[in-house]
Amino acid sequence: MKLWHKLLLGLAIILIAIQFIPSDLPPITTENPADLMGSGLVDGEVATLLKTACYDCHSNTPDYPWYSYVAPSSWLVAKDTREGREEVNFSNWEKIEMMDQLAILDDIISEVEEEHMPLPIYLTLHSEAKLDASQRQLIMDWAEAAMDIVVEDEEE
Amino acid sequence: MKKSSLLLSAAFAVGLLFFQAIQKPTIETHDELSMDGPKLPANVKAVVESKCYGCHNAEAKNEKSKKKLDWDEFEASKKSKQLATMSKINEVLTEDAMPPKKFLENKPEGKLTEEEKAILLEWSAGKKKKGE
Structure with a gap:
């Protein structure tokens, strides 16, 4: 057995072994009655943009690619989706308190404007989630208007 | 007819x-x-001026602290923006993240007293007042 054969075998064994380490990928839940999409706050193009650019990490309805089930890439997907949902989960939108909804909308404006979100590493494999300047503006204008609607609804 | x-x-x-x-x-x-957003209550304003305003103002040298929160802008901004800011202030105070630990190392007197913290927490929780 040549040396590189041994190395290859070793690598294969390691790759198989790490598949047994649980990745804790957040589960997919299809029934989300409190989701932002059903709240009436968003529709049309902005709704589509949010679903393609944000919902893989910020909702209970991610579209997991094959490599999210294979270690070691599954660990990164699990970490990012877990942290994403902790920060904001649009599937729980209507359970979120009014003031926290406002803080989220306000953060959407700055995160999108400064291009911190969607995460650059996510965009390397999800070119469909890339937002151009006009799409970013669309989301920012929506969030700005939605903030006023959220306040008005609370006052009624 | x-x-x-x-x-x-x-x-x-x-x-x-x-x-x-x-x-x-x-x-x-x-x-x-x-x-239009409501004006700051006097007791809140006093704490803000002595403990927050030094970094969070329109002329602040630190761009980050100014961008995160600018008290000069706060009172002039609309209600939805004020409430969003209050929610974030509440979270930061609950996590004891402000004033920053690094800042307090050089300026321990900048720390919020328990009373001051309570004033800011109660206000930023946004208890709804009727008739306002």
Whole structure:
């Protein structure tokens, strides 16, 4: 057995072994009655943009690619989706308190404007989630208007 | 008879239009006024001025602290923006993340007293007051 054969075998064994380490990928839940999409706050193009650019990490309805089930890439997907949902989960939108909804909308404006979100590493494999300047503006204008609607609804 | 009833209903219709025309602007101005954010209560303002304003103001050298929160802008901003900011202030204070630990190493007197922290926490929780 040549040396590189041994190395290859070793690598294969390691790759198989790490598949047994649980990745804790957040589960997919299809029934989300409190989701932002059903709240009436968003529709049309902005709704589509949010679903393609944000919902893989910020909702209970991610579209997991094959490599999210294979270690070691599954660990990164699990970490990012877990942290994403902790920060904001649009599937729980209507359970979120009014003031926290406002803080989220306000953060959407700055995160999108400064291009911190969607995460650059996510965009390397999800070119469909890339937002151009006009799409970013669309989301920012929506969030700005939605903030006023959220306040008005609370006052009624 | 028919003519007069026609005239009457026409007059009624015109009157209705007129009534709606004078009604609408008053509703709109009311809406606009209520969108203005309330001013800071005096006790909150006192804490902010002594413990927060040094970094969080319009002329702040640190761009990050200015961008995150600018008290000069706060009172002038609309209600939705104020409430969003208050929610974030509440979170940061609950996590004891402000004033920053690094800042307090050089300036321990900048720390919020328990009383000051309580004032800011209660205010930023946004207890709804009736009739405001």
